[in-house]
Amino acid sequence: MLTCSCCNQAYPETEPRWRCRCGAYLLLQSDRMFTRDALSGRPLTLWRYREALGIERDDSIVSLGEGFTPLVADALFGQPVLLKLDQLNPTGSFKDRGSTVMISKLKEWGVPEIVEDSSGNAGASVAAYARRAGIAARIFVPASTSAGKTAQIRMHGADLVRVDGSREETTRAALAAASQTFYASHNWSPYFVAGLKTLAYEICEQQDWQAPDWVVAPVGGGSLVLGLYLGFADLVRAGIIARMPRIAAVQAAVCAPVYEAWRQRLHEVPEVDKRETAAEGIAIARPVKGESILKALCESGGVALTVSEEEIWATAHLLAEKGIYVEPTSAAAPAAVRQLVEQGLVGTGSRVVVELTGMGLKATDKFLAHLGG
Ligand SMILES: [Zn+2]
Incomplete structure (x- = not known):
């Protein structure tokens, strides 16, 4: 329902x-949920959790083998961490977790064409899965979107519409177009969020069903934070884990509506002025699901944090020195681990998972501009 x-x-x-x-x-x-016993022998994709994903028929499933990305032990700012390499999903970002479920449902519903708006990664992911499902897609992006993402959208045969204006103006343009067709928005779809729950399931299963103490994730529209919260809540309800991990939601300081709400103890996310950030994927001034994001942070005993542009770039370099190439947006969450350490919220005994969301190759133009020459 x-x-x-x-x-x-x-x-x-x-x-x-x-x-x-x-x-x-x-x-x-x-109320449908998988059991641990049912998982043995199933393929290592997120569809092993299919009972929790809301898709009725097997022949509706549109999959590229997404999920089960590596969870790699490392350290950041002296803190032992597990890095979740979700940039290694089929289209190069964690959005594939949501797209595979959302597009499968649209196929089950027989929807022939869709409209979506995105800062880039969700658009590229939705374009790929829609193409695979035979659904025509029109994807609206801000004109400033990285070339790696717009090329990807076009290669998948979607109709790409660049909007001269902000992320918010891009959404308005897509909504106007959606009056004629189906609005398959990753920020609105309940099935997209259902797909993101698999991240929580997977993190626990990869650690022999031991829940971490903290999960650190970037927050823009909030599907990732909500997916984590709902997924962990499913596992607690099913008696598979004993308690909900704490969620640290990270924003760029120059566009931080969730952080502002958190700091001021508000129940709604205020509209904020935003400036340009290297973290284009989370530059959302007014998230649709703001109240739910705040509730997820509150009920998980979590926190909201911000990081500066300097910290984002420095952490992209830090990860690259470890052999991990992620886009600047994905450096925001690991950058925030320093504050968790400084505030004494984590320590050497804490199990901390840090979600890495998008591949560096998506932002080649931004890296070249940053590096110069
Ligand atoms: Zn209503």
């Missing part, structure tokens, strides 16, 4: 719908 996050109106999962009639976003509510 799909239920409204605001008025509690319920809708069946059998009809195409991306928001409530009242205008609020929908949540996927289901």
